[in-house]
Amino acid sequence: TVSAGGLLLPDNWTLAGAAATMQRVSTGSRQGYYTVEVTRAGTDATLTQTIGLLEDGVNSLQGDTVTAYLAGTPTAASQLRVTINDDVATDTSSAYIGTGAYGRVETAAHTISATATTLQVIVEINGTNGAPTIDRAGIVYGSEVPDSVWRDSYTEDEINPTWMEATAPLSFMAQPRGYGRQYVLHNLRPYPQFDNTRL
Numbered sequence: 001t002v003s004a005g006g007l008l009l010p011d012n013w014t015l016a017g018a019a020a021t022m023q024r025v026s027t028g029s030r031q032g033y034y035t036v037e038v039t040r041a042g043t044d045a046t047l048t049q050t051i052g053l054l055e056d057g058v059n060s061l062q063g064d065t066v067t068a069y070l071a072g073t074p075t076a077a078s079q080l081r082v083t084i085n086d087d088v089a090t091d092t093s094s095a096y097i098g099t100g101a102y103g104r105v106e107t108a109a110h111t112i113s114a115t116a117t118t119l120q121v122i123v124e125i126n127g128t129n130g131a132p133t134i135d136r137a138g139i140v141y142g143s144e145v146p147d148s149v150w151r152d153s154y155t156e157d158e159i160n161p162t163w164m165e166a167t168a169p170l171s172f173m174a175q176p177r178g179y180g181r182q183y184v185l186h187n188l189r190p191y192p193q194f195d196n197t198r199l
Contacts, residue, residue, distance in 0.1 A: 010036050017045025017125070028073040028102065028133035031152040035072065035133040040079075040125045047123040051139055053116060061119060065111050068121045069145045070137045071104040072097060075130030081105055082137060083122040088113035092124075102135070104150065109143035159183075169198050 015022050019041035028035045038047055053061045070082035070093065077099040083092040084107050091110040097103035112119060121139050125132060140149055148154050161172040174183060 012049055014048045014050075015045065016048065018043045020045035020125070022047065025133060028135055030071065030102065030135055032135075035135045037131050037133050038123075038125050039131040040129050042129065044127070045125040047125070047134065047137075049121050049137075051119045051121065053112070053119055061112050062116050063112060063114050064141070065109050065143050066119070066139050066141055067106055067109050067143060067145055068093075068137075068139050069104065069106040069149065070097070070123055070134070071102070071150070072123075072132055072134040072136075073102045074099060074132040076128035076132075078127050079125060079130060080132050080134075081124050081126070082107060083124060084110045084139060085118075085120045085122060086110070086112045086116035087118050088116050096126075106145045156184075 009022060009024065013022075013036070015038065017040065020039060020043075021041070022036050022038045024034050025037045026034055027037075036047070038045060055061075066084065068082045068084035068091070070080065072080055074080045074097050078096045079099075080097040080103075081093045081095070082105060083090055089110075091107040093105040093107050095105055097105055119139065121137055123134055123137050140146070159174055161174040163170070163172045177183065
């Protein structure tokens with residue numbers, strides 16, 4: 001996403017906090033080429049992604065256990081931590097990432113309420129002004145963050161989906177995956193890239 005001021009911003013993340021700003025930068029990355037830099041100015045800020053309960057009419061994450069994680073580089077002590085929220089209860093990482101050096105934290109296992117209405121991962125930028133960088137943040141299915149997530153080293157199976165190129169937006173068909181698994185699409189399309197409108 002490109003902001004009105006021309007800054008490159010991460011898709012599907014919402015920034016809150018008076019005077020807070022964010023932008024894509026090339027510093028502090030361990031996985032991938034870029035991080036998001038969030039500037040705290042005067043008041044605490046949050047960066048939130050609403051994942052939802054992945055309801056399909058039959059199944060839902062309600063009652064299941066998930067864990068939120070965060071990796072990045074703060075510019076001050078007690079500045080970066082992560083929270084998981086289901087609109088009924090929250091769990092926040094017990095520690096902050098340390099000062100000035102790349103680090104990581106995770107929440108305790110969070111059992112999503114049976115009456116939950118949403119599921120969010122919230123990166124908190126607290127306490128001290130500065131511009132920390134966020135390398136990765138998200139939610140995993142289960143009671144802990146496995147080493148494969150921290151190392152960005154997953155078991156992968158290549159598939160050959162059925163593409164429907166005559167439709168708008170472009171779509172494909174593939175077998176459903178269970179919780180804790182995902183499809184990752186790699187493409188050589190330079191611009192415009194795929195987004196929720198084009199795919």
